[in-house]
Amino acid sequence: MTGTPIDDLDRRLRDLRLATSGKVRPSPALLARVESSLDRRTSRHWPQALAVAALILVVVVVVRLQPGPEETVATRRTTREAFVSAMSASCRDLVSEWVPGELPAVGQNRPGPDHRAALERFRDRVISIPGPEDAPDLAEKLQRDAIAAHSASLTLAVSLDAHGRPQVLRLMWQPLLRMSTALAAYGVEECRDLTVRLADKPSPVRPSTAP
Amino acid sequence: MSADRGGSSGPPPFDEELIELYRTYAADLLEMLWVFVGDKATAEDLVHEAFIRVHRAHPAFEHGDRWRAYLRTTAFNLARSGFRRQVVALRYRQSQAPPASSPEVDVVLTENQQEVARALRKLPARQRQCIVLRYWSDLGDHEVADELGISVNSVKTHLRRGMAGMERDLGRWS
Numbered sequence: 001m002t003g004t005p006i007d008d009l010d011r012r013l014r015d016l017r018l019a020t021s022g023k024v025r026p027s028p029a030l031l032a033r034v035e036s037s038l039d040r041r042t043s044r045h046w047p048q049a050l051a052v053a054a055l056i057l058v059v060v061v062v063v064r065l066q067p068g069p070e071e072t073v074a075t076r077r078t079t080r081e082a083f084v085s086a087m088s089a090s091c092r093d094l095v096s097e098w099v100p101g102e103l104p105a106v107g108q109n110r111p112g113p114d115h116r117a118a119l120e121r122f123r124d125r126v127i128s129i130p131g132p133e134d135a136p137d138l139a140e141k142l143q144r145d146a147i148a149a150h151s152a153s154l155t156l157a158v159s160l161d162a163h164g165r166p167q168v169l170r171l172m173w174q175p176l177l178r179m180s181t182a183l184a185a186y187g188v189e190e191c192r193d194l195t196v197r198l199a200d201k202p203s204p205v206r207p208s209t210a211p
Numbered sequence: 212m213s214a215d216r217g218g219s220s221g222p223p224p225f226d227e228e229l230i231e232l233y234r235t236y237a238a239d240l241l242e243m244l245w246v247f248v249g250d251k252a253t254a255e256d257l258v259h260e261a262f263i264r265v266h267r268a269h270p271a272f273e274h275g276d277r278w279r280a281y282l283r284t285t286a287f288n289l290a291r292s293g294f295r296r297q298v299v300a301l302r303y304r305q306s307q308a309p310p311a312s313s314p315e316v317d318v319v320l321t322e323n324q325q326e327v328a329r330a331l332r333k334l335p336a337r338q339r340q341c342i343v344l345r346y347w348s349d350l351g352d353h354e355v356a357d358e359l360g361i362s363v364n365s366v367k368t369h370l371r372r373g374m375a376g377m378e379r380d381l382g383r384w385s
Contacts, residue, residue, distance in 0.1 A: 009378050012327045013346045016246075016320070020347075023318040024242040030255045034233055037263045038226045 229266055236279050237262075240286060243347045247339060248290055249332045261286035280358050283348070291336040330380040338373030341366055 237258055244254035261282050320328065331339060337359075344350045344358065352370075356363045 006374050006378065009327075009374055009381065012323065012381075013331075013342065016324045016327045016331075017346050019320055019324050020242055020246060020318050022238070022242075024238065024245045024251065024254075026237045026241050026255060026258065030237070030241075030259060031230075031233060033259050034237075034262050035230065037259070038229065038266055 226266070229262060232278055232282070233262060236282065239348075240279075240282055243283070243343050244286055244290060246328065246331065246347060247287065247343050249328070253290075257286045257289050260289055264289075283344070284358055287340050291340070326381060327377070330377040333380060334373050334376050338369045338376065341369040342373050342377075345370060 240261070241251075241254050241258050244257050245251050248254055248257070264285050265278065265282055331342060334342070340359070341355055344355045350358065352363050352366045356366045359366065
């Protein structure tokens with residue numbers, strides 16, 4: 001008499017189990033391997049030692065990377081006030097280098113021929129200013145305190161550099177608008193370094209085509 | 212061997228317990244894993260790794276059946292998670308020599324039994340695991356469900372599908 005296929009399979013599985021029972025024995029080497037591994041894990045204090053050494057190394061590196069008193073503060077993270085102050089000073093310096101005739105008039109949206117030479121002088125100049133730790137209203141202060149006070153006709157074009165930091169690409173001639181929106185959009189308050197760079201040529205002056 | 216370890220202070224109690232568990236349970240675990248993976252060397256690697264992981268995960272250890280289940284679960288999870296594919300590379304990295312034993316085992320199977328073993332190893336891992344736990348660990352549906360962390364109905368489904376798959380495979384060749 002035969003049962004169902006499943007009954008038959010059940011019987012064959014039990015038969016297989018009986019056939020293997022006690023026949024698969026660990027090799028002596030396996031116990032040695034386990035014990036050896038336990039020894040290594042039990043006696044290992046090297047992870048703790050390694051962790052301590054790594055911590056010491058990190059501390060040493062951090063300390064050595066700290067700028068000394070004679071070094072520029074540019075790599076330090078600063079407060080908002082320090083950032084705004086530094087930004088203001090840099091903008092003042094920039095503007096002060098422009099001779100009066102080079103400065104565009106308020107509301108002048110396009111540089112004139114006399115302004116191009118000045119812009120060329122400022123091309124590729126990079127100013128690194130430490131970013132603030134907290135500056136939710138940085139752009140507003142920047143606009144009000146730093147730039148607007150000195151040149152109402154300058155606007156910074158902001159972009160992100162390769163490291164995701166906001167980067168001022170160029171000074172434009174348009175009136176100073178939307179600074180707060182631009183800087184806030186790029187998370188200025190989170191950046192460490194704000195790079196001001198006059199990298200691009202200004203909008204080309206269309207030569208007169210009049211005969 | 213244990214007395215040699217740890218110098219005068221002796222091995223920690225945890226290690227002693229684990230070695231004792233090895234002595235009482237490694238053979239059963241190895242047998243199950245051999246049925247599951249079909250290769251003794253791989254099964255031994257799985258047993259080894261399972262014991263090491265238990266040791267690593269549990270600083271407090273008390274001998275008991277709970278640890279058998281934990282070892283089983285760990286070993287089967289390793290087997291199902293691709294540990295077998297890593298074993299070859301692992302052996303090259305290990306400072307110890309590969310297991311001295313031959314991959315063959317002392318089991319002499321009839322052709323009929325070999326067919327069943329082959330059909331079993333063709334099943335999906337979960338179905339295979341349920342069948343191995345049922346037949347080689349004598350676990351009931353609820354115990355298998357507890358060990359696998361799945362419902363009893365899922366266990367029944369895996370068993371039913373696994374048995375049906377084996378039946379189809381065996382019927383094809385009989």
